[in-house]
Amino acid sequence: MGERRTWADKKAEIMSRPGAGAAYEAARIRFELGEAVRLRREELGLTQAELAERTGLKQPAVARFEAGGTMPTIPMLERLAEALEMRLSVQFQPLREAS
Numbered sequence: 001m002g003e004r005r006t007w008a009d010k011k012a013e014i015m016s017r018p019g020a021g022a023a024y025e026a027a028r029i030r031f032e033l034g035e036a037v038r039l040r041r042e043e044l045g046l047t048q049a050e051l052a053e054r055t056g057l058k059q060p061a062v063a064r065f066e067a068g069g070t071m072p073t074i075p076m077l078e079r080l081a082e083a084l085e086m087r088l089s090v091q092f093q094p095l096r097e098a099s
Contacts, residue, residue, distance in 0.1 A: 029071070030069070030071055031068035033065075033077070034067055034069075035066075037065060037066055037080055037084065040084045040086065044084065048066070049062075051080075051083055051084070055079045056079065065080075074090070
């Protein structure tokens with residue numbers, strides 16, 4: 001049986017693989033977008049089904065999005081923003097401030 005390793009060691013090994021940093025960043029973006037949509041939806045008192053109806057999606061698609069399971073297009077983000085009574089704003093930030 002192999003030697004037990006800490007999570008930090010395992011994460012370092014995974015992140016050292018080619019493309020891992022980009023995949024990790026994409027997952028972070030999906031998670032943060034999904035969380036922002038969920039928080040705003042809850043703030044408005046909407047169910048996932050109601051948000052789905054407002055956007056022309058199905059409820060499972062909203063659930064997947066909120067869980068960070070899909071990377072949306074700009075048009076999709078615009079539909080979500082409108083349904084959530086918000087304006088979409090996309091920004092570029094210097095790397096030292098983006099984390």
